[in-house]
Amino acid sequence: MKVLLIEDEKTLAYEVEAFLKKAFYICDLAHTAHKGLELLDMNPYDFVLLDLGLPDLDGLKVLQQAKKLNPDAAYIILTARGNIEDRIIGLDLGADDYLPKPFSLLELQSRMQAISRRKFNINSQEIILGEFSIDLQKRIVSHNQKEAELTRKEFDLLSYLLLHKNRVLTRMQLSEHIWGTFADDDYDSNYIDVHIKNIRKKLSAFSTVEWLETVRGVGYKIRKQ
Amino acid sequence: MKVLLIEDEKTLAYEVEAFLKKAFYICDLAHTAHKGLELLDMNPYDFVLLDLGLPDLDGLKVLQQAKKLNPDAAYIILTARGNIEDRIIGLDLGADDYLPKPFSLLELQSRMQAISRRKFNINSQEIILGEFSIDLQKRIVSHNQKEAELTRKEFDLLSYLLLHKNRVLTRMQLSEHIWGTFADDDYDSNYIDVHIKNIRKKLSAFSTVEWLETVRGVGYKIRKQ
DNA sequence: GGACTTTATTAAAATATTATGAAAACTCAG
DNA sequence: CTGAGTTTTCATAATATTTTAATAAAGTCC
Numbered sequence: 001m002k003v004l005l006i007e008d009e010k011t012l013a014y015e016v017e018a019f020l021k022k023a024f025y026i027c028d029l030a031h032t033a034h035k036g037l038e039l040l041d042m043n044p045y046d047f048v049l050l051d052l053g054l055p056d057l058d059g060l061k062v063l064q065q066a067k068k069l070n071p072d073a074a075y076i077i078l079t080a081r082g083n084i085e086d087r088i089i090g091l092d093l094g095a096d097d098y099l100p101k102p103f104s105l106l107e108l109q110s111r112m113q114a115i116s117r118r119k120f121n122i123n124s125q126e127i128i129l130g131e132f133s134i135d136l137q138k139r140i141v142s143h144n145q146k147e148a149e150l151t152r153k154e155f156d157l158l159s160y161l162l163l164h165k166n167r168v169l170t171r172m173q174l175s176e177h178i179w180g181t182f183a184d185d186d187y188d189s190n191y192i193d194v195h196i197k198n199i200r201k202k203l204s205a206f207s208t209v210e211w212l213e214t215v216r217g218v219g220y221k222i223r224k225q
Numbered sequence: 226m227k228v229l230l231i232e233d234e235k236t237l238a239y240e241v242e243a244f245l246k247k248a249f250y251i252c253d254l255a256h257t258a259h260k261g262l263e264l265l266d267m268n269p270y271d272f273v274l275l276d277l278g279l280p281d282l283d284g285l286k287v288l289q290q291a292k293k294l295n296p297d298a299a300y301i302i303l304t305a306r307g308n309i310e311d312r313i314i315g316l317d318l319g320a321d322d323y324l325p326k327p328f329s330l331l332e333l334q335s336r337m338q339a340i341s342r343r344k345f346n347i348n349s350q351e352i353i354l355g356e357f358s359i360d361l362q363k364r365i366v367s368h369n370q371k372e373a374e375l376t377r378k379e380f381d382l383l384s385y386l387l388l389h390k391n392r393v394l395t396r397m398q399l400s401e402h403i404w405g406t407f408a409d410d411d412y413d414s415n416y417i418d419v420h421i422k423n424i425r426k427k428l429s430a431f432s433t434v435e436w437l438e439t440v441r442g443v444g445y446k447i448r449k450q
Numbered sequence: 451g452g453a454c455t456t457t458a459t460t461a462a463a464a465t466a467t468t469a470t471g472a473a474a475a476c477t478c479a480g
Numbered sequence: 481c482t483g484a485g486t487t488t489t490c491a492t493a494a495t496a497t498t499t500t501a502a503t504a505a506a507g508t509c510c
Contacts, residue, residue, distance in 0.1 A: 214468070414501095
């Protein structure tokens with residue numbers, strides 16, 4: 001999951017960045033609206049955290065432009081408490097949530113998780129996939145109460161595919177959202193293939209994994225329901 | 226889908242080329258306006274991506290000439306951000322879209338898809354054909370929620386015919402746009418016939434495919450509506 | 451209807467893509 | 481700095497796709 005944080009207060013920004021990285025997000029930082037829009041233009045994001053009180057541009061205008069550049073991202077507005085106006089206008093303009101400053105980092109995380117659930121239509125904590133149960137918050141994959149021991153990247157890959165179930169994701173898309181690296185020119189590594197293989201191998205010790213499909217010439221996808 | 230990229234900045238050009246190839250486009254490259262016009266004169270394209278800041282000729286003039294050589298292609302202008310003049314003039318001269326540099330590759334792709342939809346009058350994600358539903362973005366052909374498993378070339382062929390529905394396409398045209406190979410004079414392979422046969426066979430497992438017609442002596446066409 | 455042309459079908463060969471195992475490189479706690 | 485675990489690279493095996501080629505079937509024209 002790739003996050004862009006647009007926030008001019010640097011101390012806060014670094015704090016949030018460090019926290020998000022711990023919580024397994026890929027995080028980019030912009031201290032000005034201009035820089036933020038530039039990044040939005042060049043990269044796809046899953047989340048954008050936008051401070052409305054930026055010095056260089058009007059926050060709500062930034063939101064409008066940002067949504068044009070990255071319509072698929074989820075937008076969370078950060079602003080001083082009580083600024084009801086901004087909140088209402090922001091939500092009208094299509095923000096997905098609003099967080100008054102100062103906020104706790106755990107609060108931020110739980111809002112992001114809630115948005116993920118809404119956006120991807122996940123209504124329970126545990127997602128069932130074949131005989132497996134996957135808990136995105138706890139980062140656990142289990143089968144009959146027994147946990148499968150996936151590594152971090154393995155879990156990230158599995159969960160990203162899961163959130164976009166029934167859709168083929170190319171290696172490039174996966175690489176961008178999970179590794180945050182843009183594999184430009186001569187992208188010819190097979191590390192995603194290797195991770196997929198390892199996921200399959202670890203899970204197949206419990207049960208079949210036929211829901212994790214290869215779409216030849218395109219990428220991988222999880223088929224569900 | 227065949228794309229011509231006219232761009233003198235080689236690093237960018239190669240990056241875009243690699244990306245487009247991954248996204249299933251056939252891509253030709255020209256580093257000068259002259260070379261670009263020469264290619265436009267010799268090959269048919271579906272898209273032309275034109276950098277307006279070329280060293281050897283005025284970008285807008287190139288656009289005018291290019292449109293004469295290849296009136297059917299969709300033109301996307303690439304230019305430095307904020308060069309509003311160029312943008313307006315370019316759109317006046319008949320460009321289909323405008324992309325400020327630096328742009329994200331995914332943004333480019335989504336613009337190209339949007340243009341395709343406009344150009345070919347496709348307003349929904351899914352296109353209905355007989356009892357089948359075809360999703361060009363997801364690369365899925367389905368019948369009553371059941372997916373048909375087409376391979377990459379099969380899907381490319383079907384979708385190209387679909388975009389040019391009600392029009393006969395010769396084997397040479399198909400070969401050029403989908404394979405990017407110019408099958409010169411003595412073109413005598415039957416691989417397109419074989420693919421057509423395989424598409425028909427896979428789809429006929431679900432329903433009749435009488436909308437995919439053979440036009441004897443000419444080529445193939447999809448009849449719709 | 452028969453001679454010819456074009457397309458459909460089948461199976462095998464050539465090519466391209468993905469899976470796998472194992473080693474190398476990297477990370478990070480201690 | 482060390483070492484266990486993780487991630488990435490690389491070489492090669494396995495598999496699927498694409499193309500070729502030979503033959504059958506179908507349409508066209510006289």
